[in-house]
Amino acid sequence: MKLQLNRLKLQITAALGGAVMKCPRVLVALFGRKKTIRPFKNFYAEWIETLRTTLLPVLRQSMSSNSPHHLLPTHVDTVHTHFQSYYAALDLAASSHNDVAQLLYPDHRNPLESPFLWLGDLHPYLFTNLLRSFLNDDNDDFDLKESGERLDLGLSGRDWNVVTAWGSPSTGLTSRVEQIECGLRLMVPAISARFRDAQKGFVERVGAEWGRSEREEGAKGWIEEALEAEMDEMTGVFLDANRLRRSVLSDIMGATSVYQAALFLEGLAQFVVGLRDHELLGQFERCKMVINS
Numbered sequence: 001m002k003l004q005l006n007r008l009k010l011q012i013t014a015a016l017g018g019a020v021m022k023c024p025r026v027l028v029a030l031f032g033r034k035k036t037i038r039p040f041k042n043f044y045a046e047w048i049e050t051l052r053t054t055l056l057p058v059l060r061q062s063m064s065s066n067s068p069h070h071l072l073p074t075h076v077d078t079v080h081t082h083f084q085s086y087y088a089a090l091d092l093a094a095s096s097h098n099d100v101a102q103l104l105y106p107d108h109r110n111p112l113e114s115p116f117l118w119l120g121d122l123h124p125y126l127f128t129n130l131l132r133s134f135l136n137d138d139n140d141d142f143d144l145k146e147s148g149e150r151l152d153l154g155l156s157g158r159d160w161n162v163v164t165a166w167g168s169p170s171t172g173l174t175s176r177v178e179q180i181e182c183g184l185r186l187m188v189p190a191i192s193a194r195f196r197d198a199q200k201g202f203v204e205r206v207g208a209e210w211g212r213s214e215r216e217e218g219a220k221g222w223i224e225e226a227l228e229a230e231m232d233e234m235t236g237v238f239l240d241a242n243r244l245r246r247s248v249l250s251d252i253m254g255a256t257s258v259y260q261a262a263l264f265l266e267g268l269a270q271f272v273v274g275l276r277d278h279e280l281l282g283q284f285e286r287c288k289m290v291i292n293s
Contacts, residue, residue: 040093041108047086052273055079056266063162063262072159073258079265080253087242090121100235112275112284119195119241122272124188124248128181130267131252134166134260135177165259176255180248191240198233202226 055078061067062075094100104120116122205226253261274280 039108040090040103041106043089043093044086044108047082047089048273048276051079051082051269055082056269056273059262059266059269063158063259063266065157065159067159069159069161072262076253076258076262076265079269080249080261083249083265083268084246087121087246090242091239094235094238100231100238104234104238110276110281112281116275118188119191119238121242121245124184124245126271127245127248127252127268128177128184130271131177131256131264132181134264134267135169135174137166159259161259162262165257165263169260173255173260176251180251180255184244184248187244191237191244194233194240195237198230198237201233202230205229 055075059075059079062072090103094103106117106120109117116126118124206223252264256264
């Protein structure tokens, strides 16, 4: 919540040319409210730890050549459900606890994760780009005669159906992926536009109403009303963004075979977990930015 409220303070100050500074007690009362519920970052830490230590290793094991074939669909479904349950928890936090501010601007995300976020969580393009990488990589160059080389790249000991899962994607799968991508190209800009319009309307309304207010309490009331209206719209935008993310994941699961889905979910889980790798994050934070004068 702090990140969004700080941003709102800056927006108000810019819109009113510094007039906000004349009523500091209003801002203290308005933006200094304390959260009383459990921070979502605690849930996320537990969720990703379960993915890293339990679900991802089990999924990998189920793709091995010595694992019973009937176990793989169960573990694929478990990992998919884990991601879907995460977005369900996001929805619940936003709609039930008025947490949309801290969810849209999550302070528990590190610098490696932030570039991949869109309206509070992973951009849905990430899902389709990952899926497309399997199509482009294996469909163009797959050769069973080179399987030994591929096994050295991380597929050693895996079931042959897993190794060859993306060798010859069907025309139907390719067409379905294109449909999913087309839907994203329509929905993402529309949801992003709603988000921008809500922020713009908030700043414009606060600026107009503040100028008409003659008393401190009156100014506080106008801002509270505008903030509440924006939170309602932001909640709707956030829920729609999550609905899109969930839908894309479900569409991918429905379009792929169990072996293709297993490799896709492994890649997605590796990516999510890898962005929180302490060694990688440490290397990133030690990088020095050179400013040319």
